[in-house]
Amino acid sequence: MSKADCPPPPRATYRLQLNSRFNFAAVEAIAGYLARLGVSHVYASPFLKARPGSSHGYDIVDHSALNPELGTTEDFDRMTQALRANGLGLILDFVPNHMGVNGADNPYWLDVLEWGQESAYAGWFDIDWRPEPSHLDGKVLVPVLGDQYGAVLAGGGLELRLDAAAGEIAVWAHGAHKLPIRPGHYGRILGNDHAELERLSDAFSHLEGFHPHERRRAGELKADLAALVAADPKMAAAVAERLGHFAGLAGDLESWKRLDRLIADQHWRVAHFRVAADDINYRRFFNISDLAGLRIEHEELFEHAHRFVFELIAKGVLDGLRIDHIDGLLDPKTYCRRLREKTPRPVYLVVEKILGESEELREDWQADGTTGYEFANLLTNLLIDPNGQARLDELYRRFSGERRSFKAISRECKLAIMEDEMAGELGGLAREAARIARSNPRTADFTRNVLQRALREIVAGFRVYRTYVDMDDATAADLKELETAFAHARRSGGGIDRSVFDFLFALLSGEAVARPGSGFSRQDVLGFAMRFQQYTGPIMAKGVEDTAFYRYNRFIAANEVGGHPGHLGASVEAFHAANLARHAGAMLATSTHDTKRGEDCRARLAVLSEIPVDFAEAAARWRTMLGGTEAGPDGNDIFLFFQLLVGAWPPGLVPADPGALQRFQERLQLAMLKSAREAKIHTNWAAPDEAYEKSLHDYVAAAFANQDFLADFIGFEKRVIELGAANSLTQTVLKFTVPGIPDIYQGAEAYDFSLVDPDNRRPVDWAWRKDGLEKLRPIARDDLLDGSAKLAVIANLLALRRRHEALFAEGDYRPIEMAGDRFIAFSRQHGDCALIVVAARFPGRGPIDGFLPLPHHDPVYGDILSGRQITPGKEGIDLAMLLAELPAAVLVPQTPPAIRHSQP
Structure with a gap:
């Protein structure tokens, strides 16, 4: 199909x-x-x-x-x-x-822990059963402990338990993570103190005699054990006593030796969660050990x-x-x-x-x-005035002291992730590369160490998430991206011989086995290339999205998934080109569960690119008003706070409403905390710096308690809210009229000023939205400050799409050339159906002038948004008149054949 x-x-x-x-x-x-x-x-x-x-x-x-x-x-x-x-x-x-693992809920993962490589599901998970170090040979690392293994063991955090209903024995870590005991070792636990237990103990100890049906036999014996303890309280007590032999005294590590020896012989090794960074031997979703990769x-x-x-x-x-x-x-x-x-x-x-x-x-x-991540970034950049970038750069340098480019910070963050959180995976790739190198005399002297250093530089040089070399071949696009990454690596990898990079390029491109008689295994080489590709994406995601985006706070509206915040703004020509190239079935997203700021938060922040001088002056005043100490947040975090405050301030929020003010303060405190931990400069998730985190919390609280600051901020914010509302409407109109499938994130049919998750998963006020949909009316300028304007625009344009599906699914997209850079205009045409869209950007520039040229001149047009009738002049439609109330218009001919306006 x-x-x-x-x-x-x-x-x-x-x-x-x-x-x-x-x-x-x-x-x-x-x-x-x-x-x-x-x-x-x-x-x-x-x-x-x-x-x-x-x-x-x-x-x-x-x-x-x-x-x-x-x-x-x-x-x-x-x-x-x-x-x-x-x-x-x-x-x-x-x-x-991937699947969720650890805990006690994934039966397939638990089966792997119980039976090791003999599990029927061992091949489902991407596990390296022969890793380095050797103490993990044939085992799966389970990094779930909150402290060092010895400390948890001595403290009683590892407990041997019987599931009486299933007849199964497992070690439980912290009472939450089930670690099944190998059935062949049940005999060591049940012992020979009681005749019935001795019989079961002996039977469990001879499971190998039932090969290859050990699992079936173990199931029968577990059922016998369950029946035994259920039928006879004395047997249940005897089993409990036997389990007790594996317990020790709190704080006395020596007394836990018996349990320690039992644990050492299992198909798993339980460890402190930080051990995963170095020793992990299964592929994870990024660096999350509770999500194991599937094959x-x-x-x-x-x-x-x-x-x-x-x-x-x-x-x-x-x-x-x-x-x-x-x-x-x-x-x-x-x-x-x-x-x-x-x-x-x-x-x-x-x-x-x-x-x-x-x-x-x-x-x-x-x-x-x-x-649709690329569309969200395209629209945000379309609203950003590139003329403001130089002043924003200067403001950020002065405020934070940061002078490095985003590119430099991204590289630093990717390297840091490879050195720390995902070092184990990089080491595994280097070992595999060294094994392949040793298989051929020409490359046998390439050591794991030099290969790991080279791989590190190559990954850091990637500008895309990954390539797609497979068992067929490498495409021209793959080779181009590999060549770019290797060029960066050769420049930055001082001291690494060029031949090392030549060898790795041959592996990662598949050129090493392009011809017969290469001396390398095709399966080994292409298998390595494909596993390498699974590594570069997580490094980009963790290094750039989840670290660099939180360190580089120059202009946070541009710091979105798939974004490129080093350069601000997108031209009208680039916008048209993207619309012409887009797949007809592609989603048009503006907010998702992964976006770091809601779509209207970004649209409002875009206003700052138009008024960078005003923002610089305001930020300097606010910093002085709020003061600071050496122990307080640094300038980078304070600059982030001011932007979050501007972007997310709820419309209509006033200091006279202490409850609403407190709720917004708490949202900002949580967003600031997450941002600081993701940045990994002053604090992080693994080892939080409580003092610095308290300084962030207190700084936000002090800002909300400072009446002079709030008065000054609200005075500045009033204009930003008005201009941001215009941006929001422009963004919405474009999203629902260009080629593609508009996607609405829950609740975002009204204004969405959400912050990073979990803030963007707050409950939606469905009653307000239902009521607003029932009360739709033609939109006027006064409605822009209310989320009902956005709701009305979306409902009207969806009604239009419903009546003329072919126009939007198959219709031509034709850019309309406009003077200057302030307007976006295009037509959509399918058969006799047509419409024209025009939208203004940069609302802070002041009055609108000029004319909208018409690709086909009809006597009268109707505006889907305002409900007005528009009569063109000789030069087209006067933009000052057309956009006097709203920053965008969707025009349809009012002479047959026509697309007529009606409420949904």
Whole structure:
């Protein structure tokens, strides 16, 4: 089943974040509202079974079941029936890259810990069973301890327990993490003090005699043990006594030797969580040890993981899939093709792919498009005035003392991640490269150390998340990115012989085995190249998105997933070019669960690029007003705080409302704390600096308690709010009229001034939105300060898309050339249907003048937004008149054939 066989893409999608507080029943309750709003599909966060208490659903433990915390099967059925009854389809955010592990909830992971390499599921997880150091040979590292192993052991944090119902014995770490004991070792625990226990003990000790059916035999013996303790309280007490032999005295490490020796003989090694950075021997999602990478390229695992989802597709319940973290997969192309082949009916398919500058989505993946990070950045940059960059640079240098470029900071952060949090994975790649080198006399002298140093420089030089060399070949795009990364590496890797880089380029490009008789194994070389590609993405994500973006606070509106904050602004020409090149099925996102600031927060912050002098003067006043001490936050963090305050200040918030003020203060304190920990300069997640974190908390509190500061800030903010509202409307109009599929993040049909998660997962006021939808009216300037203006724009444009789906799905996009850089204009045309869109940017520049030239001259046009009738003059439409009330207009001819305006 190819992409060409697929149904038309959605008209528009609405992203919902499901959790125990917003579940299947809650979605059922708003189905009618979403239909009236005008979207065609609900786009749901993962709803398969996740670890208990999951707030996001990405830590799936069973792909074959619904998450019980979201409701029952009946609740799910009622939800999907309500969606269908309201004409809404359903798209699932599907997670093929990893599963939630540790804890006690993933039966497949627990089976691997119990049976080691003999587990039927050992091949599902990307585990290196022969790593260095040798003490992990044949074991899986389980880095879950809150302190050093010896301290936890001596303190009683590792406890041997019997699950009486299942007849299973495990060590429990901190009472939360289950570590199964090898069944063959049950005899060491049960002993020979009692005849019945001795019989079971002996039987468990001779499981190898049942090879290859040890698992079946162990299951029978576990059932016997469960029955024994259930039937006879004396036996239950005897087993408890035997377990007690493995306990010691609190604080006396020597007394815990018996348990220590038992632990040492298992298929796992439990350790302090910080050990993962150096010794981890399974692929993780980024650096999160509780999310273990899956080898979804194995067909049997693919079939298992997708069976339930395919059933939902076959039943007509699911209409599309959003593939999470596509770059984490060994072979994204083959995965996507397999999805197209295996789905029981055609579905809409988008991938979470973060595109680098000038990078394009691979056509041979057969995906309908990306999830839209690049579009969010494009729109934000379109609103940023590039003329303000030099002054913002100067202000940031003066305020923070930071003089390095974003590029330099990004490189520093990527190197730091490779040296610390993901050093173990880099070491594993270096060992594999050295093993391949030793297989050929020409390269046998390349040591692991020099190869690791070279690999480190190569990864740091990447400007995209990864390449896609596979068992077929390397594309021209792959070779270009590799050449760029190697050029950076050769310049920065002083002291590393050029031949080392030549060897690694041959491996990573596949050139080493391009011809017969190379002396290298094709499987080894291309397997190494593909595993290397799984490493570069996490380094980019952790080094740039989750570190550099929090260190480089020059202009935080540009610090978004997939963004390139070194340069501010995007030209009108670049905007048109992106719209012409975009896949028709690509999502147009402006806010997501991953964005660090809500879409209207960014639109408002863009105003600062137009008034950098005013902002510089205000920031200097505020810093003086709030004072500071040597122990207080540094200038970089204070500059971040001022931007967050400007971008997220709720409309209408006044100091006279102490409750609302306190709630906003707490949101900012949490955002500042997360930002400081992610930056990893003064504090971090692994080893928080309580003194510095308290100084951040207190600085924000002091600002909110300082009436002079608040009065000055609100005076400055008033103008920014007004100009930001104009930017928000421009952003919204463009999103819903350019090629692609508009995606609304939950609640963002009204103003979204959210901060980084979990702030962007706050409950949505559905009652306000439902009421606002019922009271729609033509939009006027006074409505811009209220979220109802944005809601009305979205509802009107979705109604237009619903009436003329072909125009937006298949219609031509034709840029209209405008004088200067202040206006964006284009037409959409399909057959006899047409519309014209014009929007102003840089509202801080003052009055509007000029004319909108018309590609086809009709006597009268109707503006979808304001409801006005517009009569063009000889030169076109007077922009001062057209945009007097609103910063954008969507015009349709009012002579047949016409697209007529009506309320949804």
